[in-house]
Amino acid sequence: MARQLADRAFAATFRHLFAFSLLYEDSEVDNRVLGLDPRSRVLAVSGAGCGVAGLLAAHPERIDAIDINPHHLALAALKVAATRRVTSYAEFYQLLGRGRHADPAGALRPLMIDLPAWVARYWSANHDRFRTNLYAEGLAGTFQRWLRRTMGVDADFLRALHRLPPADRLAHLAPILASTRRAWPMRALVNTPLFLLGIGVNFEQRQRNLRANRAATMMDVVTAHFERLAQTDLETNWFVWVGLTGEFNHDHPAAVPPYLRAENHRRALAAPTRVGFHRESLQRMLAAATPGQWSHFSLCDVLDWLPAGAQRQLLHRIARVGGPGALVLTRSVESACVVDRLGLSELYERVEPVSTEASEQERTRLYGRVNVYRVAGGA
Ligand SMILES: C[S@@+](CC[C@H](N)C(=O)[O-])C[C@H]1O[C@@H](n2cnc3c(N)ncnc32)[C@H](O)[C@@H]1O
Structure with missing residues (x-):
């Protein structure tokens, strides 16, 4: 209840x-x-x-x-x-693949023609999200920016990790995860309701997550998630790329939704x-x-x-x-x-x-x- x-x-x-x-x-x-x-x-x-x-x-x-x-x-x-x-694939990719545009208001306006009026009003007030990087925006984007600062990893790190056999990646990642778990603001944030809001996990799903991961805290759930992600194809896993670099891997055509x-x-x-x-x-x-x-x-x-x-x-x-x-x-x-x-x-x-x-x-x-x-x- x-x-x-x-x-x-x-x-x-x-x-x-x-x-x-x-x-x-x-x-x-x-x-x-x-x-x-x-x-x-x-x-x-x-x-x-x-x-x-x-x-x-x-x-x-x-x-x-x-x-x-x-x-x-x-x-x-x-x-x-x-x-x-947007008939030009290059323009389409610039807007939603790169998530940025030099003139976001001008780029978004013609897209509003068939959309509900409230959506047009929303984007006329919020087009600046495309000014630097859509994928660094929002609560999840903000948390990921903090995470990147704490972990200190970049695209080269991801590429190097990808070259290792999946079984060896955990050993490489373990010290970074251990120091991330100890670092502020991650340590302070991860077990709070604000974090749940930022990752879209309500209390019911949090409980299911703790049970499924046999975890005591959300920090344990997050650590286990990183360990699972490390075993995936890191070259094309767009969730890992956006989380750890703030960008898709633009060098690979299949590394995007x-x-x-x-x-x-x-x-x-x-x-x-x-x-x-x-x-x-x-x-x-x-x-x-x-x-x-x-x-x-x-x-x-x-x-x-x-x-x-x-x-x-x-x-x-x-x-x-x-x-x-x-x-x-x-x-x-x-x-x-x-x-x-x-x-x-x-x-x-x-x-x-x-x-x-x-x-x-x-x-x-x-x-x-x-x-x-x-x-x-x-x-
Ligand atoms: C369940 S959330 C969880 C996060 C999700 N895995 C994601 O990647 O977005 C996904 C979306 O469902 C919406 N949502 C949650 N409950 C809903 C409901 N009962 N009816 C319609 N949308 C709902 C949320 O607003 C959110 O945008």
Whole structure:
């Protein structure tokens, strides 16, 4: 009960904060597992919007992007508009790959044409985020700047680490992680609610994270996360690059979220997809929806923010709206299957081996599972 009250306060605060410029989910996985086609209608939680913009390349019929956080939804709308409207790949990459522009107001203005009026107002007030580096902005960007100053690592360090066999990287990283754990402001910050706001982890998900990592504190969770990240392909892991250098690895075309890659951008330019943006909670949007409105539901890790009763209610609503055969993509820091844990296996089947492969491929290494569920009763 105390946790639920704390999470109400968390949500009320979080929705007013610009936390992320980047979606901390591997949208390359989403594109692979959702299997969208021109008849697909997607309801997708946007976060910072890399995933929503990435769906355009598959030309779904419709995308409804939804988020309770207007900062994130406005950024998602901008990423979608730039993906569809900026025909020059070089200009597109300058804006959202490099995250900076000499004339941000001039660059953003023509993108606002089809967007809701509130999004246009938002960017006319906030275009300066592109003045130096979009990816160093927001609460997460601020924490990462502190982290970089504390760790003292750079792109050359990352390249050197990448050249080592994965098994040897930990030994190289261990002294840096140990001194980072001791250093201010990391030591003071990491176990506070402010840190949770900056990484988008509410108290419910914090608890799940501690359990999943068998950790006593969030500092332990963060350390374990770094150790997992060190084992990934560091040349193309854009989460590591943005976290430790503030930039994507511009030398590698696959080291960016899929929507920023040239081939996907070319395909997205021709997308006939209708896209809506909704400042709304998933629960309310689903309660007002009609059966068959969407065929695909991309939930980010929203279920992890909810206690079991609310998870069950949300999954029931999705099954009612999606109907037999609808697909649900969800991430969790836990390794348990949420459908099994809630006893909903008559309502949903987990799609395998797709889910297990997606969990292994997810390069954020933030999640114990990336699961795709199909509403039961379909063909
Ligand atoms: C769950 S958060 C966690 C961070 C996430 N992994 C990321 O990379 O953005 C992702 C997004 O979900 C939004 N969100 C959380 N609960 C929601 C809800 N019930 N309905 C709609 N959006 C929600 C948040 O505002 C945030 O932008």
